[in-house]
Amino acid sequence: xxxxxxxxxxxxxxxxxxxxxxxxxxxxxxxxxxxxxxxxxxxxxxxxxxxxxxxxxxxxxxxxxxxxxxxxxxxxxxxxxxxxxxxxxxxxxxxxxxxxxxxxxxxxxxxxxxxxxxxxxxxxxxxxxxxxxxxxxxxxxxxxxxxxxxxxxxxxxxxxxxxxxxxxxxxxxxxxxxxxxxxxxxxxxxxxxxxxxxxxxxxxxxxxxxxxxxxxxxxxxxxxxxxxxxxxxxxxxxxxxxxxxxxxxxxxxxxxxxxxxxxxx
Amino acid sequence: xxxxxxxxxxxxxxxxxxxxxxxxxxxxxxxxxxxxxxxxxxxxxxxxxxxxxxxxxxxxxxxxxxxxxxxxxxxxxxxxxxxxxxxxxxxxxxxxxxxxxxxxxxxxxxxxxxxxxxxxxxxxxxxxxxxxxxxxxxxxxxxxxxxxxxxxxxxxxxxxxxxxxxxxxxxxxxxxxxxxxxxxxxxxxxxxxxxxxxxxxxxxxxxxxxxxxxxxxxxx
Numbered sequence: 001x002x003x004x005x006x007x008x009x010x011x012x013x014x015x016x017x018x019x020x021x022x023x024x025x026x027x028x029x030x031x032x033x034x035x036x037x038x039x040x041x042x043x044x045x046x047x048x049x050x051x052x053x054x055x056x057x058x059x060x061x062x063x064x065x066x067x068x069x070x071x072x073x074x075x076x077x078x079x080x081x082x083x084x085x086x087x088x089x090x091x092x093x094x095x096x097x098x099x100x101x102x103x104x105x106x107x108x109x110x111x112x113x114x115x116x117x118x119x120x121x122x123x124x125x126x127x128x129x130x131x132x133x134x135x136x137x138x139x140x141x142x143x144x145x146x147x148x149x150x151x152x153x154x155x156x157x158x159x160x161x162x163x164x165x166x167x168x169x170x171x172x173x174x175x176x177x178x179x180x181x182x183x184x185x186x187x188x189x190x191x192x193x194x195x196x197x198x199x200x201x202x203x204x205x206x207x208x209x210x211x212x213x214x215x216x217x218x219x220x221x222x223x224x225x226x227x228x229x230x231x232x233x234x235x236x237x238x239x240x241x242x243x244x245x246x247x248x249x250x251x252x253x254x255x256x257x258x259x260x261x262x263x264x265x
Numbered sequence: 266x267x268x269x270x271x272x273x274x275x276x277x278x279x280x281x282x283x284x285x286x287x288x289x290x291x292x293x294x295x296x297x298x299x300x301x302x303x304x305x306x307x308x309x310x311x312x313x314x315x316x317x318x319x320x321x322x323x324x325x326x327x328x329x330x331x332x333x334x335x336x337x338x339x340x341x342x343x344x345x346x347x348x349x350x351x352x353x354x355x356x357x358x359x360x361x362x363x364x365x366x367x368x369x370x371x372x373x374x375x376x377x378x379x380x381x382x383x384x385x386x387x388x389x390x391x392x393x394x395x396x397x398x399x400x401x402x403x404x405x406x407x408x409x410x411x412x413x414x415x416x417x418x419x420x421x422x423x424x425x426x427x428x429x430x431x432x433x434x435x436x437x438x439x440x441x442x443x444x445x446x447x448x449x450x451x452x453x454x455x456x457x458x459x460x461x462x463x464x465x466x467x468x469x470x471x472x473x474x475x476x477x478x479x480x481x482x483x484x485x
Binding site for chain 1: 314315316330332334336338340344345353354356357402406443455
């Protein structure tokens with residue numbers, strides 16, 4: 001009897017995994033068919049050639065060094081922007097004057113084209129640091145805006161209750177604002193991770209930052225190694241996917257039962 | 266010394282809610298306030314506890330820092346357990362100095378019949394249980410005055426009766442001064458020692474009735 005119940009519970013999960021695998025397989029097959037139709041690895045390498053390229057790259061030390069350094073830039077940029085975005089966003093949400101002071105700065109950064117920022121920053125600082133700074137400048141406004149919005153959407157009725165019971169400001173921040181902001185912070189973190197990869201690799205290419213995944217992509221393009229270009233892209237997509245899933249896993253693990261109102265994506 | 270509300274005035278634009286409104290509340294008694302919807306009963310409570318600022322007026326005989334409130338909805342922190350929700354209002358320095366309150370929380374949880382669910386989250390409890398937590402929180406907070414704004418209105422009849430019985434049982438322990446607002450005469454009669462009926466705006470007391478506690482606790 002019990003085994004029947006468990007089987008029934010597992011069915012949706014199994015169905016989900018099968019469906020996701022099927023969808024992935026569909027797109028890979030479509031890619032393979034397109035590659036066969038184009039019939040030129042220089043224009044569109046097949047999935048198999050791309051995978052072979054990944055194994056070729058994995059045989060060199062440059063592969064690991066490049067990934068390691070790019071990862072450090074992504075993490076550094078995302079970490080600083082999320083941390084500062086959360087702290088300053090919290091202050092901005094609570095203090096109108098601080099929000100008014102910060103808002104023009106954030107709005108300006110948000111409206112700047114990424115390429116302009118990269119080239120401009122490259123004039124001022126060393127190439128290796130450009131991706132980190134640019135990632136910060138792109139991800140910080142996202143976190144800031146999300147957190148400010150989170151603070152402002154805090155349940156006024158709960159705040160009223162806390163005021164009535166003379167709860168201190170520090171307690172209100174810890175027990176009300178931070179939990180209220182958490183779903184917004186998580187969304188900002190996931191956004192920053194996704195954006196961080198794109199911005200870091202773009203900045204690495206434009207700033208000639210060495211060693212890096214971005215520059216390897218660039219060299220693959222220059223030497224017309226399209227299969228390696230695809231292999232590096234595949235590596236970036238895989239790294240981004242793994243990091244996103246790992247972050248979500250740890251966030252869910254630290255989640256508490258009462259946070260049902262702020263479901264993780 | 267009774268609690269006195271003197272010359273209370275409040276207006277929203279042209280609409281005058283209170284104009285030189287005066288009221289004397291007996292200490293350690295439950296005063297019920299009846300009145301039509303929108304007559305200013307909730308505003309009266311909010312003015313008493315400082316959630317809204319009056320245009321003029323004073324409240325004598327109670328420290329504004331020592332007021333607790335049972336709202337229409339429980340207003341619990343959804344991300345904290347029931348025990349943590351109760352602890353939340355006891356975290357001020359002045360209360361902490363009074364000594365460890367874990368035992369008091371346990372006693373209160375037992376009193377409201379929630380001692381087995383202290384580590385549950387609000388979403389895991391029914392509406393009535395959550396409102397009972399809100400009652401426990403209000404009594405746990407060392408207040409001189411307890412305000413209640415239709416706390417039973419959203420509950421079904423059986424639960425309402427049970428909760429009102431629970432309320433009276435807890436109230437018997439420290440008999441603090443209560444202002445209980447409702448539009449439901451039966452609820453008011455069941456709990457109050459004195460019933461005041463508010464008129465429409467600007468608010469005046471149109472009727473005052475003294476109730477006998479023994480006759481008011483009755484089954485429907």
